[in-house]
Amino acid sequence: MSYWLAIVNPYSGGSGAYSRLPHLVENLRRVAEKTVFTEYPGHAAELARGATAYGGLAVVGGDGTLFEILKGLDRKSQRIAIIPAGRGNSLACDLGLLRPLPNLDVINSGDPLYIDLLEVTFKDIRGLERQNLSASTIAVGYPVAVAKAARRFHGLGEFCYAAAALSVRPVSLIVEISCEHGRARKKHLKGIIANNTRYVANFLAFPNASCCDGYFDLMELNAGYVGQNVHNLSALTGMNFCGPFDLIRARRTRLQLQEPQELMIDGEFYPHVMSIDIRILPGALACNQRGAAR
Numbered sequence: 001m002s003y004w005l006a007i008v009n010p011y012s013g014g015s016g017a018y019s020r021l022p023h024l025v026e027n028l029r030r031v032a033e034k035t036v037f038t039e040y041p042g043h044a045a046e047l048a049r050g051a052t053a054y055g056g057l058a059v060v061g062g063d064g065t066l067f068e069i070l071k072g073l074d075r076k077s078q079r080i081a082i083i084p085a086g087r088g089n090s091l092a093c094d095l096g097l098l099r100p101l102p103n104l105d106v107i108n109s110g111d112p113l114y115i116d117l118l119e120v121t122f123k124d125i126r127g128l129e130r131q132n133l134s135a136s137t138i139a140v141g142y143p144v145a146v147a148k149a150a151r152r153f154h155g156l157g158e159f160c161y162a163a164a165a166l167s168v169r170p171v172s173l174i175v176e177i178s179c180e181h182g183r184a185r186k187k188h189l190k191g192i193i194a195n196n197t198r199y200v201a202n203f204l205a206f207p208n209a210s211c212c213d214g215y216f217d218l219m220e221l222n223a224g225y226v227g228q229n230v231h232n233l234s235a236l237t238g239m240n241f242c243g244p245f246d247l248i249r250a251r252r253t254r255l256q257l258q259e260p261q262e263l264m265i266d267g268e269f270y271p272h273v274m275s276i277d278i279r280i281l282p283g284a285l286a287c288n289q290r291g292a293a294r
Contacts, residue, residue, distance in 0.1 A: 002055030002079065004107055006032040007047050007069060009061030012086040024060070024085070031107045032058055038065070048072030055079065056288070058107055062086015063136055063201075064267035070117070070133045070285075079286035081106045087150065087160055088201035088267065090136035091115075094211050095289045106288050114283035115211045118196050125260045125272040134265050135211075135285065137200050138278060140257070141191025142170045142221055142228065144264040147201070161201045170221070170228055174258035179218070179250045190228070191221040192255065194278050206247075214282040218248040252279040 006028045010021055028035050033054070038044045044065055049072035051057060057073060059066050060083045073080065083104060084092035092098050095113070097106060118134040139147075149164035156163055170190035177192075178184040193200060195217050198209045206217045221228065255276040263273040 003053065004032040004034075004056040004058055004081070005047075005051045005054040006035040006058040006060055006083075007038065007044055007051075007065070008035060009038045009044060009065040009085070011038075012061035012065055024083075027104055028058070028060070028083075031104050038068075042068065044068035045071040051078075056081060056107070058083055060085050062267065063088050063090050066091065066135055067132070067266035067268055070135065075285060079112045079288060081109070081288040083107075086267075087154070088199075090197045090199040090201060090266075091211065091287075093199040093202070094197045095287065097289070109288045112286040113212060113289045115285050115287050116196055116214060116216070117281045117284040118194065118216055119279050119281050120194075120265060121277045122263055122270065122273050123275045124270070125274055130270070132265055133281075133284075134196065136195065136197045136266055137264070138194040138266075138276070139192065139200075139264045140175075140255070140261045140273070140276070141173050141189065142168065143191050143193050143200065144262050144269065145171075147264055147267060148269065150201075161203065165228075170223065173261060176256040176258075177218075177220075177253065178256075179248055179253045184254075184256075187220065187222075189220050189222050193217075193219040193221070194250075194253065195219065196280075212283065214280060215249045215251055216278070216280050218250055218253055220248075250278075250280075252277075254278075 036047055045068045048057060048069045056079050058081045059069055082092045082097055084098050089098050120134055120138050121131045123129045145168045146164045149167050150160040153160040153163040172188055174188055176184050176186045195206050197211050198206045209217050257274050260272040260274055263270040
């Protein structure tokens with residue numbers, strides 16, 4: 001049996017989640033050997049790097065908290081359990097973990113599911129190269145603007161992304177896209193999403209996707225304000241009355257931007273990015289689940 005360290009981000013999910021924190025922590029201490037709290041950006045990664053005595057890390061937070069923990073996790077010897085407490089919780093939705101209240105049984109579940117990760121390497125306008133791992137979403141353009149605007153609507157909880165989408169007008173960008181061995185294509189788009197899960201935040205944007213099939217989905221966005229929000233409503237309600245934009249299933253893709261753009265990886269933002277290389281890492285993360293992934 002693995003020893004578990006629970007890493008809690010007390011700032012995830014806004015004031016509603018913060019008010020539930022004492023009860024959650026009390027229950028956590030019954031199933032995890034130790035519970036620690038993040039205190040500043042990047043602290044979750046530091047706590048994960050120092051957790052070599054634990055076979056499992058319980059992630060109490062959202063997509064951004066998991067993103068940080070992946071920087072310090074030893075994927076060869078450790079597994080994770082997600083206790084969703086953020087606003088988006090994309091991977092938690094795919095694993096059937098999103099409920100009105102966090103469910104701690106996931107820590108004691110049996111054999112883990114081995115899910116894919118996205119390795120993203122990007123360069124900024126100065127030529128500085130960085131590399132990170134993503135469990136769910138990589139984006140430029142319109143989705144980034146929506147994610148940043150959602151912070152202004154944090155009081156709306158899970159509806160903050162829907163409100164943010166209504167406040168943002170898509171702006172064009174020019175990008176050259178090449179997938180695996182295909183020819184590069186230059187396109188005028190409003191945004192691009194590379195996704196490992198069915199959800200982007202709480203939008204069901206990729207209903208046929210899987211987080212463990214060895215592929216990711218690339219969505220090209222080119223709708224105006226009205227068309228984009230009709231699609232958003234379709235995805236948010238899960239009714240799928242408006243079909244998805246152009247989708248490409250890929251194992252690797254490269255994006256070359258004509259002008260510097262802000263890059264988003266699982267809710268974290270990187271400015272002035274010029275090129276992005278994304279490749280799938282099949283079965284790279286052992287993740288506890290409740291039942292099979294949906």
